Amino acid sequence: VTRDDAQALDAADALAGLRSAFALPDGVIYLDGNSLGPPPVAVHERMAQVTRREWGEGLVRSWNTADWIGAPLRVGGKIARLIGAKASEVTVADSTTVNLFKLASGALTLRPGRTTMLSEAGNFPTNLYALQGLEAQLAGRATLKTLPPTDVVAAIDEDTAAVVLTHVHYKTARRWDMNAVTAAAHAKGALVIWDLCHSAGAIAVDLNGAKADLAIGCSYKYLNGGPGAPAFLFVAERHQAKIRSPLTGWMGHAEPFAFEDGYRGAADIRGQITGTPPILGLAALEVGIDLQLEADPALVEAKGLALAGLFIAEVEARGADPALTLTGPRNPAERGLHVSFAHPEGYAIVQAMMARRIIGDFRAPDIARFGFSPLFLSYVEVWDAAHALADLLASRGWDRPEFRTRAAVT
Amino acid sequence: VTRDDAQALDAADALAGLRSAFALPDGVIYLDGNSLGPPPVAVHERMAQVTRREWGEGLVRSWNTADWIGAPLRVGGKIARLIGAKASEVTVADSTTVNLFKLASGALTLRPGRTTMLSEAGNFPTNLYALQGLEAQLAGRATLKTLPPTDVVAAIDEDTAAVVLTHVHYKTARRWDMNAVTAAAHAKGALVIWDLCHSAGAIAVDLNGAKADLAIGCSYKYLNGGPGAPAFLFVAERHQAKIRSPLTGWMGHAEPFAFEDGYRGAADIRGQITGTPPILGLAALEVGIDLQLEADPALVEAKGLALAGLFIAEVEARGADPALTLTGPRNPAERGLHVSFAHPEGYAIVQAMMARRIIGDFRAPDIARFGFSPLFLSYVEVWDAAHALADLLASRGWDRPEFRTRAAVT
Numbered sequence: 034v035t036r037d038d039a040q041a042l043d044a045a046d047a048l049a050g051l052r053s054a055f056a057l058p059d060g061v062i063y064l065d066g067n068s069l070g071p072p073p074v075a076v077h078e079r080m081a082q083v084t085r086r087e088w089g090e091g092l093v094r095s096w097n098t099a100d101w102i103g104a105p106l107r108v109g110g111k112i113a114r115l116i117g118a119k120a121s122e123v124t125v126a127d128s129t130t131v132n133l134f135k136l137a138s139g140a141l142t143l144r145p146g147r148t149t150m151l152s153e154a155g156n157f158p159t160n161l162y163a164l165q166g167l168e169a170q171l172a173g174r175a176t177l178k179t180l181p182p183t184d185v186v187a188a189i190d191e192d193t194a195a196v197v198l199t200h201v202h203y204k205t206a207r208r209w210d211m212n213a214v215t216a217a218a219h220a221k222g223a224l225v226i227w228d229l230c231h232s233a234g235a236i237a238v239d240l241n242g243a244k245a246d247l248a249i250g251c252s253y254k255y256l257n258g259g260p261g262a263p264a265f266l267f268v269a270e271r272h273q274a275k276i277r278s279p280l281t282g283w284m285g286h287a288e289p290f291a292f293e294d295g296y297r298g299a300a301d302i303r304g305q306i307t308g309t310p311p312i313l314g315l316a317a318l319e320v321g322i323d324l325q326l327e328a329d330p331a332l333v334e335a336k337g338l339a340l341a342g343l344f345i346a347e348v349e350a351r352g353a354d355p356a357l358t359l360t361g362p363r364n365p366a367e368r369g370l371h372v373s374f375a376h377p378e379g380y381a382i383v384q385a386m387m388a389r390r391i392i393g394d395f396r397a398p399d400i401a402r403f404g405f406s407p408l409f410l411s412y413v414e415v416w417d418a419a420h421a422l423a424d425l426l427a428s429r430g431w432d433r434p435e436f437r438t439r440a441a442v443t
Numbered sequence: 444v445t446r447d448d449a450q451a452l453d454a455a456d457a458l459a460g461l462r463s464a465f466a467l468p469d470g471v472i473y474l475d476g477n478s479l480g481p482p483p484v485a486v487h488e489r490m491a492q493v494t495r496r497e498w499g500e501g502l503v504r505s506w507n508t509a510d511w512i513g514a515p516l517r518v519g520g521k522i523a524r525l526i527g528a529k530a531s532e533v534t535v536a537d538s539t540t541v542n543l544f545k546l547a548s549g550a551l552t553l554r555p556g557r558t559t560m561l562s563e564a565g566n567f568p569t570n571l572y573a574l575q576g577l578e579a580q581l582a583g584r585a586t587l588k589t590l591p592p593t594d595v596v597a598a599i600d601e602d603t604a605a606v607v608l609t610h611v612h613y614k615t616a617r618r619w620d621m622n623a624v625t626a627a628a629h630a631k632g633a634l635v636i637w638d639l640c641h642s643a644g645a646i647a648v649d650l651n652g653a654k655a656d657l658a659i660g661c662s663y664k665y666l667n668g669g670p671g672a673p674a675f676l677f678v679a680e681r682h683q684a685k686i687r688s689p690l691t692g693w694m695g696h697a698e699p700f701a702f703e704d705g706y707r708g709a710a711d712i713r714g715q716i717t718g719t720p721p722i723l724g725l726a727a728l729e730v731g732i733d734l735q736l737e738a739d740p741a742l743v744e745a746k747g748l749a750l751a752g753l754f755i756a757e758v759e760a761r762g763a764d765p766a767l768t769l770t771g772p773r774n775p776a777e778r779g780l781h782v783s784f785a786h787p788e789g790y791a792i793v794q795a796m797m798a799r800r801i802i803g804d805f806r807a808p809d810i811a812r813f814g815f816s817p818l819f820l821s822y823v824e825v826w827d828a829a830h831a832l833a834d835l836l837a838s839r840g841w842d843r844p845e846f847r848t849r850a851a852v853t
Contacts (some may be wrong), residue, residue, distance in 0.1 A: 058500050069503040072494055080490050084482055084727070088670060090468050092802060093479040096852035101670055103851075128718025130692035131541060138580065154704055159693035159718065162706040166691035170548065170580065179704065253719070260498060260511055260722035281576035282540035283569035290853045292807045294564060294589065296572040308538025308569065309663070312670035313723045317494070392502060397702045441513075442506035443700045 034347060039416035047329075048336055048407055054324055055257075055409040062391045062414045067231060067371045067404025070257030076320040083316040104315040105284075105306055111322045112256070112265050115330060116229060116248070117239030123267050124302045125252070125315060129230060131280065132249040132266040133163040133197070135305060139268075139276040140195035140224045140247060141175055147194035147223070154179045157203045160228055164197060182207070186217050193223035195247075200238070201231035201369030204396050205361030206341075208236065208369050211243040219244065224272075230254060233265075235337055235370045235407070237330040240267055247272070255370070255406055256325055258318035263311050274300045282307035324408070333407045337370035340405035340415045344372050347419035354426035360400060371404040380443065384436035385425055391418045395443045444753065449826035457739075458746055458817055464734055465667075465819040472801045472824045477641060477781045477814025480667030486730040493726040514725040515694075515716055521732045522666070522675050525740060526639060526658070527649030533677045534712045535662070535725060539640060541690065542659040542676040543573040543607070545715060549678075549686040550605035550634045550657060551585055557604035557633070558585050563592045567613045570638055574607060592617070596627050603633035605657075610648070611641035611779030614806050615771030616751075618646065618778050621653040629654065634682075640664060643675075645747055645780045645817070647740040650677055657682070665780070665816055666735055668728035673721050684710045692717035734818070743817045747780035750815035750825045754782050757829035764836035770810060781814040790853065794846035795835055801828045805853045 043049055056074045057063055063071060087099040096102045110120030126132060137150055150164050156179070164177045180188055189196060196218050201208050211227065218225045227248040232238050234255030240248055248267035252258035268276055278298070283289045284306040287297045298304040325333075345359060360373040376382055379401040383393050386401075393403040405415065425431060453459055466484045467473055473481060497509040506512045520530030536542060547560055560574050566589070574587045590598055599606060606628050611618050621637065628635045637658040642648050644665030650658055658677035662668035678686055688708070693699045694716040697707045708714040735743075755769060770783040786792055789811040793803050796811075803813040815825065835841060 056499055058502075061502070063502060065503045069498075069506075071502055072499045077491065077494055077499075080494055080723075081487065084487055084490055084669075088479075089466055089482045089487075092468075092471070092473060092481055093475045093804065094797070094802070095670070096479075097850040127537065127541065128692065130718040131537065131690060134690055156704075157693075158696070158699075158702050158704065158706075161704050162691040162693060162696065165706045166689045169687070169691075170689040172584070174582070251719070259494075260505070261719045261725075262723075263721065264718070277579070279576050279580040280541060280544055281572040281579075282538065283567075283572060286568070286572065289568075290807060290851075292568050294566075294568065294571050296568075296575045308540035308674070309661070309671045311673065311721055311724050313490075313672075313727055314721050315671075317723055387504070392504070394503065397700060440507040441700075 034343065034416065036413065036416055039412040042412040046336065046412070047332055049411065051324070051328060051408045052411065057409065060390050062418045064391060064393045064403040064405065064418060066406030066409070067254050068394050069253055069260055070255060070321065070406060071409065072259065073257055073320050073324045076317050079316055079320050083313065101310070101312050104312060105310045106303065108315055108319045108322060109265055109302070111326060112233065115325060116233055116267065117241050118267050119241070119270060121302060122270055123265055124306055125263050125265050125318065126306045127264060129249050129251045129264040130159045130163045132264050133160055133226065133228070134167055135278045135280050136226050136247045136249060136266060137164055137167050137195055137197060138279045140226060142277040143224060143272060143275055144194040147192050148175050149192045150175055150177045150195050150197060151185060151188060151193050152177065152179050152197040153182045153185050157199050157228065157230065160197060160199060186214060189218050189221045189223050191221060193221060195224045195226050197226045199228040199230065201236060202361065203231060204373050204400055204402070206369040206371050206373060207361045208367055211238070211245065215243045215245055231369050231371070234325050235333065237334045245269060252318050252321065256318070257321035259314065262318045263314045266305055268302055268305060273302060273304070278305050280307045284308060284310065328408060336407040337405050338365040340407065340410055340412065341368070341370055341372050343412060344403060344405065344415050344419045347416060348422050351423035351427070353423045357426060371402055373400045373402045375399050376401055378431055380439065381431040381436035382425065385431035386422060389421055391421055397443065444757065444826065446823065446826055449822040452822040456746065456822070457742055459821065461734070461738060461818045462821065467819065470800050472828045473819070474801060474803045474813040474815065474828060476816030476819070477664050478804050479663055479670055480665060480731065480816060481819065482669065483667055483730050483734045486727050489726055489730050493723065511720070511722050514722060515720045516713065518725055518729045518732060519675055519712070521736060522643065525735060526643055526677065527651050528677050529651070529680060531712060532680055533675055534716055535673050535675050535728065536716045537674060539659050539661045539674040540569045540573050542674050543570055543636065543638070544577055545688045545690050546636050546657045546659060546676060547574055547577050547605055547607060548689040550636060552687040553634060553682060553685055554604040557602050559602045560585055560587045560605050560607060561595060561598060561603050562587065562589050562607040563595050564589045567609050567638065567640065570607060570609060596624060599628050599631045599633050601631060603631060605634045605636050607636045609638040609640065611646060612771065613641060614783050614810055616779040616781050616783060617771045621648070621655065625653045625655055641779050641781070644735050645744065647744045655679060662728050662731070666728070667731035669724065671724070672728045673724045676715055678712055678715060683712060683714070688715050690717045694718060694720065738818060746817040747815050748775040750817065750820055750822065751778070751780055751782050753822060754813060754815065754825050754829045757826060758832050761833035761837070763833045767836060781812055783810045783812045785809050786811055788841055790849065791841040791846035792835065795841035796832060799831055801831055807853065
């Protein structure tokens with residue numbers, strides 16, 4: 034593929050018009066939207082509006098007049114359209130970690146008598162940590178079993194309450210077959226909790242098409258919701274009346290403003306909301322979601338996979354460094370939108386790329402990771418980034434002491 | 444007290460200069476800073492900076508370059524100075540509800556063999572709900588006992604793991620004697636979890652002076668952190684190595700970026716952090732905290748109590764409606780900074796006051812509540828508000844159908 038070929042792909046790209054909705058710094062090629070999406074241009078005006086007009090002029094009245102109180106369900110309902118769910122099945126709340134704790138605990142209440150929570154070794158750590166915390170707290174009533182990914186499905190049995198899997202793996206980009214795994218779990222009477230952190234806004238997820246039970250996800254990656262944006266969760270309608278959250282807070286009460294001493298949980302998705310909703314975070318997030326809704330999810334996925342494929346092909350075609358190894362699947366149907374190359378100098382490579390204003394990230398112990406957000410990246414940018422990486426490897430341009438100095442966040 | 448007297452009090456008010464740090468709408472008297480504090484003027488510039496420069500230009504690099512990753516401890520350390528704690532004892536995290544769940548569960552781990560969580564009937568509901576959720580989840584290993592406030596201290600016994608009390612009651616403004624209750628609990632080997640929602644930024648709290656164990660609080664009231672701002676929590680240094688949070692997330696791990704499968708909690712206050720920190724909320728909150736730090740907490744408390752006292756005295760002196768009853772203590776030493784009047788038409792009274800651009804709030808079933816934030820209110824405003832309320836009561840100005848229409852958030 035030549036650079037002219039890449040330009041031709043851009044000219045034919047139905048999503049190319051969305052690039053102008055983001056204000057990226059000049060000269061930066063941003064291949065880390067899978068860690069933190071960039072701000073939509075519209076978010077600046079919206080944040081000024083929410084702080085000056087709604088907070089500053091409306092003051093406490095804005096809980097009603099600006100419908101702050103409705104924001105978790107309103108934004109959740111919009112996210113639902115991106116992941117194949119009904120509006121009544123999704124809410125924004127808390128963090129991904131807290132949401133997993135709630136839903137894993139809830140899954141155990143939906144499957145009384147079953148004690149096993151099943152996940153894969155090497156899952157994104159906070160998922161395993163949340164399940165370990167729950168295991169410790171339940172002191173014998175729940176056990177986390179982690180297995181290599183190849184062994185997970187076969188291990189689902191009559192004691193499995195919930196299978197907890199990240200749909201697209203944060204390192205390898207390996208994608209689980211949501212339909213098949215969900216069906217296999219259901220065949221044994223187990224539930225599945227899907228973590229959509231690397232899927233929402235990237236892969237055309239269809240939760241209801243897969244008969245999914247429960248899902249969680251973060252909103253600061255492909256959804257461009259902002260740093261530490263509030264997370265979302267999905268509970269299929271059929272489970273909502275029965276599932277119990279352990280984190281019962283006033284916003285999950287059937288009548289929060291009745292100020293009763295006893296908790297009566299809302300029987301719908303509101304029962305998964307805990308405390309007072311984070312309005313500034315929700316306001317920024319809604320801008321990202323509204324922008325995402327302008328794009329057809331199938332086109333988003335197809336472009337992202339094409340960008341990732343182009344990057345892999347162009348880097349490997351140069352064969353610049355035999356130590357560089359693609360981690361995870363090549364087949365687009367089996368992968369998400371980021372590309373991870375293992376290399377003993379992965380950290381220094383990412384730093385050296387950053388010095389060239391091409392931003393990716395590092396994942397311990399040796400992964401240089403690059404993400405391909407379809408809403409703002411062009412084929413030419415990806416082509417340029419691939420060639421820059423190939424040049425860097427060929428010249429050992431990463432081999433400088435300053436590229437090995439570790440920052441707090443890698 | 445005449446209006447001229449009130450003006451003289453303003454002229455002598457050492458905190459009067461802080462009013463200009465807030466941009467309140469013209470003609471509004473804002474007596475609901477105890478529900479949602481108004482935005483500091485500086486927050487608008489700061490939010491533009493964090494979204495445009497840090498998020499927009501720094502992108503993912505800002506986790507390091509703008510020290511986003513350090514924000515929970517940095518802002519927590521500033522809050523510590525307002526509540527008599529060491530910087531290393533406070534962090535910002537999650538919501539008040541989630542933080543109480545973590546610390547109540549943690550208190551049980553600090554007091555093995557004890558099963559009782561003791562609280563007062565009529566505590567702010569989300570506190571009771573969080574404890575009820577924990578009780579249900581622990582299935583027999585913990586029991587919530589709620590008693591009338593007068594009976595709580597006597598009921599602390601050798602089975603009490605934790606006493607959970609809101610320092611200043613959300614309705615009555617009754618203030619617990621933090622030193623005495625903490626000492627009484629310690630005498631029985633129990634811990635106390637103090638909810639500082641209506642204290643932080645209002646009352647000169649000295650957690651370490653009281654030998655306090657654990658505390659939680661929200662930051663959108665007197666701390667002016669913004670709608671749904673992230674909450675804080677305090678763990679006394681002596682408890683930090685032993686306390687276990689059930690909500691173990693990657694940000695509480697000793698080495699979050701080692702990406703290990705097994706949770707190893709940080710042995711310091713970081714062990715109470717769960718997910719990715721909410722940066723937009725933290726940025727706004729820090730502005731509120733920085734402003735609060737300009738004021739001497741003793742002066743803040745003294746002025747707030749004087750404002751509340753002036754309001755009570757002026758309303759009652761007019762004796763306009765015998766159905767109006769002060770709820771809670773009159774003695775400034777036994778109360779916080781809001782004033783609650785019970786009245787059968789409490790809801791309509793609050794709405795009618797709002798129509799006069801004097802903003803308070805309603806708490807079911809019959810409380811008209813007015814809060815006296817010392818950083819932005821003047822004595823004259825409070826005098827005017829008191830006389831407006833007295834006039835309204837004398838004229839039955841609340842007796843109109845539109846003032847009885849309930850909004851979603853009361």
